[in-house]
Structures are given as structure tokens and as C-alpha cells.
Amino acid sequence: QVQLVESGGGLVQAGGSLRLSCAASGRTFSSYAMGWFRQAPGKEREFVAVIGGSGSSTYYVDSGKGRFTISRDNAKNTVYLQMNRLKPEDTAVYYCAASAYYNVRHYYEYAYWGQGTQVTVSS
Numbered sequence: 001q002v003q004l005v006e007s008g009g010g011l012v013q014a015g016g017s018l019r020l021s022c023a024a025s026g027r028t029f030s031s032y033a034m035g036w037f038r039q040a041p042g043k044e045r046e047f048v049a050v051i052g053g054s055g056s057s058t059y060y061v062d063s064g065k066g067r068f069t070i071s072r073d074n075a076k077n078t079v080y081l082q083m084n085r086l087k088p089e090d091t092a093v094y095y096c097a098a099s100a101y102y103n104v105r106h107y108y109e110y111a112y113w114g115q116g117t118q119v120t121v122s123s
Helices: none
Strands: 004-007 010-013 018-024 033-039 046-051 058-060 068-073 078-083 092-099 117-122
Touching: 004 092, 018 033, 018 092, 018 117, 033 068, 033 078, 046 068, 046 078, 046 092, 058 068, 078 092
Parallel strands: 010 117
Antiparallel strands: 004 018, 018 078, 033 046, 033 092, 046 058, 068 078, 092 117
């Protein structure tokens, strides 16, 4: 079992930055690929970024490339999402998730989810 708790969301103006954190329980954190997803009102949950267990491989949604950076600290059982140059269309609830598979991008491949943290970007 893995329990995930996100933090770091909030209200920010367009062009600003936020860093989301996701703290995980359990001793096998490094064996999981960690992903970030987001869901805006009335829309489907969308993949944002994923990082492999060692942290050496990452993949981003096209709209996040060059603006978002995913990283992890396995000693702290924590994964981060640094978001720069935020846009109003980035407004959503952001979720972190853990998967036993490798660099997965589909929500159904993730077994564990956090409760989400709200990110609101004002124009």
C-alpha cells in the first residue's frame, strides 16, 4: 500500500510559479514510477508528467514541456512538480499517483492516488 498526500497548490497570477509536492508512505517508494495528473471542471483527467523510479527518466504532456519539471527525492519519499510560466488553462485539481509500471501515461495504469490539490491561475 502507498498513501500519497499532495501539497503546494494555490492561487497564482498568470506567468507565476508553483511547486507541488507529493509525500508518499511506504518503504518501496523508489520502485514506483510517479506521475502527476490534472482535472479541470467538466474535463477528463489529463496526464501531466511522469518520472521513473530512479529519477533518470521523465516525460511531459506537450503543453508542459519547457514549463514544468518533475523531480523526486527518494530519500524523502517525495515527488515534486515545479510549474513555471503558468497559464489560466493550467487551472485544475492536480493529483499525484504511483504506478508499478514503467513511465506510464494513462490514469488506469496507476494504482495509488492522492486526494489532489487545487491550482488556480488568474489572468
